[in-house]
Amino acid sequence: MDAGDIARALTRIAHEILERNKGVHGLALVGIRTGGVYLAHRLVRRIQDIEGATVPIGELDITLYRDDLSLRKEQPKLRKTSVPFDISDKIIVLVDDVLFTGRTIRAAMDGLIDLGRPAEIQLAVLVDRGHRQLPIKASYIGKNLPTSRDEKVQVMLEENGEDDRVVILKA
Amino acid sequence: MTILIRGGRVIDPGRLNAVADVLLEGGKIAAVGRNLTAPRGATIIDAKGRLVLPGFVDLHVHFREPGFEYKETIQSGAAAAVAGGFTTVCCMPNTNPVNDNQAITEFMLERAREAGLANVLPIGAITKGSEGKELAEIGDLRRAGCVAISDDGRPVMNSLVMRRAMEYAMAFDVPVVDHCEDLHLTEGGCMNEGLVSTELGLPGIPAAAEDVMVGRNVALAELTGARLHLAHISTEGSVRMVREAKSRGIKVTAEACPHHFTITEEVVRGYNTHAKMNPPLRTWKDVQAIKGGLRDGTIDAIATDHAPHATQEKQQGFTDAPFGIVGLETAWPLTLALVEEGILSLEAAVEKLSTAPAKAFGLSKGTLVVGADADVVVADPQEPWEVDPAKFRSKSRNTPFAGWKVKGRIKTTIVGGRVVFETTQAEQS
Amino acid sequence: MSLKRKDLLSLAPLSVDEIRLILETADSFKEVTGREIKKVPALRGRTVVNLFFEPSTRTRTSFELAAKRLSADVINFSPSSSSVVKGETLLDTARNIEAMQADIIVLRHSSAGAAETLACGVKSSVINAGDGWHEHPTQALLDLYTIRERGMAFEGLRVAIVGDVAHSRVARSNIYALTKLGAEVRLVGPPTMMPHGVEKLGARVFYDLDESLEGVQVIMMLRLQLERQGRALFPTIREYARLYGLTAERVKIADPGAIVMHPGPINRGVEIAPEVADSLSSVILEQVANGVAVRMGILYLMSGAN
Numbered sequence: 001m002d003a004g005d006i007a008r009a010l011t012r013i014a015h016e017i018l019e020r021n022k023g024v025h026g027l028a029l030v031g032i033r034t035g036g037v038y039l040a041h042r043l044v045r046r047i048q049d050i051e052g053a054t055v056p057i058g059e060l061d062i063t064l065y066r067d068d069l070s071l072r073k074e075q076p077k078l079r080k081t082s083v084p085f086d087i088s089d090k091i092i093v094l095v096d097d098v099l100f101t102g103r104t105i106r107a108a109m110d111g112l113i114d115l116g117r118p119a120e121i122q123l124a125v126l127v128d129r130g131h132r133q134l135p136i137k138a139s140y141i142g143k144n145l146p147t148s149r150d151e152k153v154q155v156m157l158e159e160n161g162e163d164d165r166v167v168i169l170k171a
Numbered sequence: 172m173t174i175l176i177r178g179g180r181v182i183d184p185g186r187l188n189a190v191a192d193v194l195l196e197g198g199k200i201a202a203v204g205r206n207l208t209a210p211r212g213a214t215i216i217d218a219k220g221r222l223v224l225p226g227f228v229d230l231h232v233h234f235r236e237p238g239f240e241y242k243e244t245i246q247s248g249a250a251a252a253v254a255g256g257f258t259t260v261c262c263m264p265n266t267n268p269v270n271d272n273q274a275i276t277e278f279m280l281e282r283a284r285e286a287g288l289a290n291v292l293p294i295g296a297i298t299k300g301s302e303g304k305e306l307a308e309i310g311d312l313r314r315a316g317c318v319a320i321s322d323d324g325r326p327v328m329n330s331l332v333m334r335r336a337m338e339y340a341m342a343f344d345v346p347v348v349d350h351c352e353d354l355h356l357t358e359g360g361c362m363n364e365g366l367v368s369t370e371l372g373l374p375g376i377p378a379a380a381e382d383v384m385v386g387r388n389v390a391l392a393e394l395t396g397a398r399l400h401l402a403h404i405s406t407e408g409s410v411r412m413v414r415e416a417k418s419r420g421i422k423v424t425a426e427a428c429p430h431h432f433t434i435t436e437e438v439v440r441g442y443n444t445h446a447k448m449n450p451p452l453r454t455w456k457d458v459q460a461i462k463g464g465l466r467d468g469t470i471d472a473i474a475t476d477h478a479p480h481a482t483q484e485k486q487q488g489f490t491d492a493p494f495g496i497v498g499l500e501t502a503w504p505l506t507l508a509l510v511e512e513g514i515l516s517l518e519a520a521v522e523k524l525s526t527a528p529a530k531a532f533g534l535s536k537g538t539l540v541v542g543a544d545a546d547v548v549v550a551d552p553q554e555p556w557e558v559d560p561a562k563f564r565s566k567s568r569n570t571p572f573a574g575w576k577v578k579g580r581i582k583t584t585i586v587g588g589r590v591v592f593e594t595t596q597a598e599q600s
Numbered sequence: 601m602s603l604k605r606k607d608l609l610s611l612a613p614l615s616v617d618e619i620r621l622i623l624e625t626a627d628s629f630k631e632v633t634g635r636e637i638k639k640v641p642a643l644r645g646r647t648v649v650n651l652f653f654e655p656s657t658r659t660r661t662s663f664e665l666a667a668k669r670l671s672a673d674v675i676n677f678s679p680s681s682s683s684v685v686k687g688e689t690l691l692d693t694a695r696n697i698e699a700m701q702a703d704i705i706v707l708r709h710s711s712a713g714a715a716e717t718l719a720c721g722v723k724s725s726v727i728n729a730g731d732g733w734h735e736h737p738t739q740a741l742l743d744l745y746t747i748r749e750r751g752m753a754f755e756g757l758r759v760a761i762v763g764d765v766a767h768s769r770v771a772r773s774n775i776y777a778l779t780k781l782g783a784e785v786r787l788v789g790p791p792t793m794m795p796h797g798v799e800k801l802g803a804r805v806f807y808d809l810d811e812s813l814e815g816v817q818v819i820m821m822l823r824l825q826l827e828r829q830g831r832a833l834f835p836t837i838r839e840y841a842r843l844y845g846l847t848a849e850r851v852k853i854a855d856p857g858a859i860v861m862h863p864g865p866i867n868r869g870v871e872i873a874p875e876v877a878d879s880l881s882s883v884i885l886e887q888v889a890n891g892v893a894v895r896m897g898i899l900y901l902m903s904g905a906n
Contacts, residue, residue, distance in 0.1 A: 372712040490711050
């Protein structure tokens, strides 16, 4: 995917979110650190352009909810979680860049539920590369990219000083 | 038993320092000279390349019998002594019960006789129970065989009691040995007071705690004219005061321990209880002062203050662990290090371990003159070895020198004309 | 970046980066303690043992809360604190705990060096919660966190630590940490309570409190242990309070905006006047709140697979 593909995919996802949820009422976006945060902000801007309404946005660090903490020799660095609104009774759209095994999303859901009781949790991802290890399904997908298990998929973004694109790195 | 020690370098401090043979007969030195003929049936000991020295005399050991036999007995202590080249040791009275009477003295001498290894000469207590209040029966102790009096482990805090002890001891011509420490200044301290104790958060014993008592004792020695011997001095201040006192003719002698001229308070880092003893390890400046005192004769003798403690006792927290380290089996190589450093000549080093301590206590030991007791040690001055506490003859293992690579090994120790220790082949590695 | 250490025994060997990592990690946990559900599963299935040979409700509770909020299992051991608790017991007790698969042991003991002795004898991670007069690393870290939270930078910060410095593990840990981070540390107290050679650790010594407080931005008061009066360290509590007690007038000598800290428990009217303890400049309660977050951060960083 190049910059144009990414832009079009995000626009389509924004429309889909609004269509499915019939507008912005009760809606909030939560970007998963670090890949999903900028994408979540971009989606909020598009929703603003389309509906003329702002949607609350939060940033979630899932490190403390990882299922592999006890196996790692060194604990991974923590980043801050900042969800400055009450998520209870809201429709939360989790946003991430790449959906792979599904473990990150599982951790994100555990993290969210510790913050409150959402009415519904939906998932928006830019890339779904398959190879799920848990029964997790995205609600909104930018592009399905078939990959082999040992390849790496990286989403490069302008906000990080790169040109917008998705790269697949061979093993 | 007749023994001919052949071809070694014989050092009899002040008398001889040359390659010669030594003949021992009937428990005495029979002859010293070149190319002696071996009498029939004599055991020959080849001492080529080695030193033949008067058996070392340690003025300060703790053999924990009676009362603390699990740490050391007179037998195991005597075995450790001869393994370290010491043929005569003076053992302190802080046993349980304290050696403040004739019966305990006789018990200790009997135990030493049974062991048949080093000569163990008891030091009697100055005061009853070493409590520092009433004089012990010093006359009786002398008659029973004590060679000096001391309350070691503790100082005599009350200056009047110390004065009386010094005066009274003069009648029996025994030296009064004081462990110089003002207990009030010590106040729960467990290492030298200084930057290291500040960093480690441990209560400190200031150098002044020792200096204060050295000054007091020197003044009392001057007042009474008694024979004063200062145990284990460790500070710059002590050395200075002893030097000054001697220059004015006061009858004071002093000893220093190998750890006080080898290591400093830095060894305590990591809360190493094998670096905990009293007086504590001091600073580099104090170590230099001790070396200077040995070199110019201010410090007469090297003594070990061999203080065995059981492993589990030293495995406690630093403030709880008992004070003391063993020292008989490491004294020779640590003393030789002073020779290598140029502080002492080889002859002077040997003198500090034999002739001088004997003189300080008026013992007829520490010499190889014809007619003297056949207490001889054959030592190697160069052989490298590693200190392994597991191989100690002592019952206890508490030393800070474990794993040290040192030079100088005791090969054969002879007491009263009998070989009581030999380094076996198995240990030559 | 992570804490590549098995144990946290002392702040002396920590690098500036390691200290900063701990403080940054604590930020995340401060956020967690602000939530409705103050729990995260990060240490689920791990066992944290509080081994407190010296009684301490405050520190022990703080560690217990920290461990529980990380979903760890917590066990509290308080072996009888008779005056003759020997190190033999320490080593044997520790081996028993290790056999129970304790991942982290938090130790408080009256002997300096006890934590180090324990750490050498067990595979579990050991956190020193106070060993005799030696150190109390987590207290100093939460003190640093509190200062940082108030927006103060450490470089050039003027900090006065007032009281019985010689017998204070809190003081020692803070001296190491603050000097490392570039702060100017002033130690204030009677000469009898200043440890030998402490200037060599990079601090300035003052015997006059008023003089020392000029321009100071952080005033750290130490608790006067009243039982020490018998040992000729100071003549009376009255004189001590007059010379070294922090009154409202004295706070005015310091920088406007200066904060007052105290590790607790406070002796009102002795080292600190009640109105100062309750004033806006006092951050004493913030210290307690931050204690849980900082300890959560430390437990998290030390819980990697060993």
